[in-house]
Amino acid sequence: MEQQRGMTHAPGGGRAVWRALGYLRRYRGETVGAFVALLLASGANLAAPQMVRLAVDEGLSRGALSVVRAAVAGLVGIALVRGLFNFLQGYLAERASQGVAFDLRNALFARLQRLSFSYHDQAQTGQLLTRLTNDVDQVRAFVGGGVVQVVASLLMVVGCSGLLFLTHPLLALAALGTIAPVLWVLRQFMGRISPMFGKVQATLGRLNSVLQESLRGIRVVRAFSGEGREAARYGRFNEEFLEHNLQLIRIISSHFPRVGLFANLGTWVVVGLGGWLIFHERLSVGELLAFNSYLGFLFMPLVSLGFLAAQMSRAGVSAVRIFELLDTAVEVVDRPGARALPALSGRVELRDVHFRYAGGEREILRGVSFEVEPGQLVAILGTTGSGKSTLINLIPRFYDVTAGAVLLDGHDVREVTLASLRSQVGIVLQDAMLFSGTLRENIAYGRPEATLEEVQAAARAAQAEEFIAALPQGYDTVVGERGVGLSGGQRQRVAIARALLTQPRLLILDDSTSAVDARTEAEIRRALDALMRSTRSTAIVIAQRLSTVRDAHLVIVLDEGRVAAQGRHEELLATSALYNEILGSQLQPDSVEAA
Structure with a gap:
């Protein structure tokens, strides 16, 4: 399972599931109602064998038809009660589990909206989608049906064990002796199944990542005739996903037949020993039938607990992945005591700014300093990889500087609230x-x-x-x-x-007119000029056309993360060889029509 930067240490699966169960607090009514209905349904299940015992021992053996009728009526009533409360238990538990899934999805989405750009730079979209969909559904399935079934199974185990001993202690000891091998098989099963679920979820995330990338880049795939390569790449991950699921099936199919074998062994012991006790008049036929029913009731929840343990393991893996994301630290946040940024006049200052991306060894910006006065148009140029886009991303605080400071009207952007900062900055990304x-x-x-x-x-x-x-x-x-x-x-x-x-009082354009023709770009420039004159807005533009730098009040030339030159177009033409080189190699000339 991938490790994302900023994630806290992942809790164990059991603790993560327990934390997920805490989301049931908002749905106490449904949860309590489901458990009450479960108790009543379990009580009805345990009462049914006593009706059979009554019909055989007190009715059939004595020829008392009224007793048989009463027992049959009791069985019908128990069936109705059991059906009603099973319905209520299932309905209320599902309502609670859907509520938990609703809350988890909202919490995950809200967290993703707030996580810093540095997290999204490294995260795979397919993995994130898997957490919001499949992982949430795995947790929902266990929180809704699984937990209730675990409690129901435990109640049945305790209740059946007690009734077995009440019916006949010696026969109960003999029958329970056959359970030890079942518990051993289930323990082996859990040890092998838990790691597999982690592999399945991680592979599903990678499969979704490949799918998302291929769909998003479908035009590139078609343009380079890459359909076959993409299909092969998807097929490799799909085959891995299939193999992991087949391994799960092999583990399940190799363990549960042994559970069935030991369960049948218990039935053989009960029938053999019970028959001997009947012949010696130490047990009645009705008691034997009731005893065998309780033994079946005992084995069924044990088998269910095995499946539920697997479901809990899978939910635990998914819950760990969910809470890893929910616990990921948001790096760019309002500092304690942050104040609202007053209405901007548009003065921008970068003071000895250094920046390195998370996990990167190379500094993208190294000691960048310059000042922009209100109402100015600033053009930024630079060699490839010089840090132009990085620089403008620091102004609205998409990232925090590694060293130095970015100031707007003298206010360090780290000392003001994000909402007040970004509400006054308009940005058009590439x-x-x-x-x-x-x-x-x-x-x-x-x-x-x-x-x-x-x-x-x-x-x-x-x-x-x-x-x-x-x-x-x-x-x-x-x-x-x-x-x-x-x-x-x-x-x-x-x-x-x-x-x-x-x-906005500060407008940032990141190569935002690269896809328009020169005439349209010139018209947009005239509109921006009118906007800047009427509002005295400041504009910072990553320049792509000669007209932009020619009209700019200040041109910043970046090279390898440093300010190589700054000034007006005419000054730089006379003093900067790098500027002249960039003009000739990168900027698009204006068309005659636009001029």
């Missing part, structure tokens, strides 16, 4: 991620209460209004998962409109 829903909902994601007129104004500023108006349903057009159905440039413009709608 991957223009859209959600399934309407275009209006996507644009208004940061301000769900925004009016249609405000949404349209943001779309107009992002040069998205024209293509949205041409769609059949306009702003009510539903886009597919991750914006399927829109071009890359259209997705980027919607993402820019989403950021503009929040009216």
